[in-house]
Amino acid sequence: MSWSDFSKLIKLRLTFLVTFSASISFLIGSKVNGEIVWGNWVILIIGGFLVTSAANCFNEIIEKDLDKLMRRTADRPIPAGRMNTGQALVMGLFMGIFGTYLLGKLNPTAGFLSVFSIVLYAFLYTPLKRKSPIAVFVGAIPGALPPLIGYVAAHPKIDYIALILFGIQFVWQFPHFWAIAWVLDDDYKLAGFRLLPSGKRDTTSAVFAFISTLIMLPVSLLPTYYGCGGYWVGGISLIVSLIFLYFGFGLMRNRDIKSAQKLMYGSFLYLPIVQLAFLFDFIGKV
Structure with missing residues (x-):
């Protein structure tokens, strides 16, 4: 099996983003605890990467026949015939069990x-x-559990900071998912996927996406509101949330793929910017 096939099997870019959010939350939880144990941070990254890879692997096994129908996924190793489900299952089980063991060892x-x-x-x-x-x-x-997992791996308590980290990523999922679903709706329909709020590209779906970016604005300010983040993270979160809101409004106004792409690419940048701002501001306050 080539590296290209393995990266497609585990959805490498998605796995990287998920692991990144968990690692940032681990550092925040570590500062709450009083110190950063870098060895545990490495274990968290490896364990989080394996667990996320396993989930994506199982997803591709279940959807192998559907992936054949979509242009975006037809070249994945299982539907393309370069890997059978037995091989993928063994890999998924190994990654899931070992990754869970590593994370469970931390907490x-x-x-x-x-x-x-x-x-x-x-x-x-x-x-x-x-x-x-x-x-x-x-x-x-x-999709929002990785920052919660990362936080409790360092600080063994689900407190209000953990819930804020979870809440930011939870709400972010909606404009992120719906923007992708709008862009890929034609491909998704080939497999029978129903991910847009109304089931199609229309005003209702666009309004839902816009409202989700609107909700994102106050949610991103929760760290400042509850005092675990300062005005610096609040200012950055406000700026990027307003830009995100603008992209959401653009989709509601234009209802086209180009506007959905702007929202989609904006979502890829939004989350790491807010999380890193929270981390650096939090470290400065502690």
Whole structure:
């Protein structure tokens, strides 16, 4: 198996983004604890990477026949015939078990949450994608668990800071998912996926996407409101949230793929900017 096939199997870019958010939250949790144990940070990154890779691997096994129908996914190793499901299953189980072991070694709650995220993503969200747009809400839960896992891996308590980190990434999932669903709607329909709020590119779906960017604005200011972040992170979050809101308004106004692409690419930048601002501001306050 080539590296290219492996990266497609685990959805490398998505896995990297998920692991990044967990690692940032680990550092925040470490500062709450009083010190950063860099060896544990490395374990968190490896464990988080493996758990996320396993969830994506199981997702591709379940959707192998559907992936054949879509242009975007037809070249993945399983639907393209370069890997069979047995091989992918062995890899997924190994990554899931070993990754969970590593996270559980840091903190049992982190290990439990990692198992929960795999089950929810692969075995509930994945089949729901063809049944109802509610799948986006279900998928937003495991999608927002990485910062929670990263935080409790360093600070063994789900406190208000952990919930803020979870909440920011949870709400972010909606404009992120819906922008992607709008751009790829034609491809998704080939596999029967129903991810846009109304099931199609229309005003209703665009309004939902805009409202989600509107909700993102106050949610991003929660660190400043509750005092775990200062005005610096509040200012940065406000600026990027207003830009994000502008992209959401553009989609609602124009209802076209170009506007959805701006929202989609904006979502890729939005989350790491807000999380890094929270981290640097938090470290400066402690």
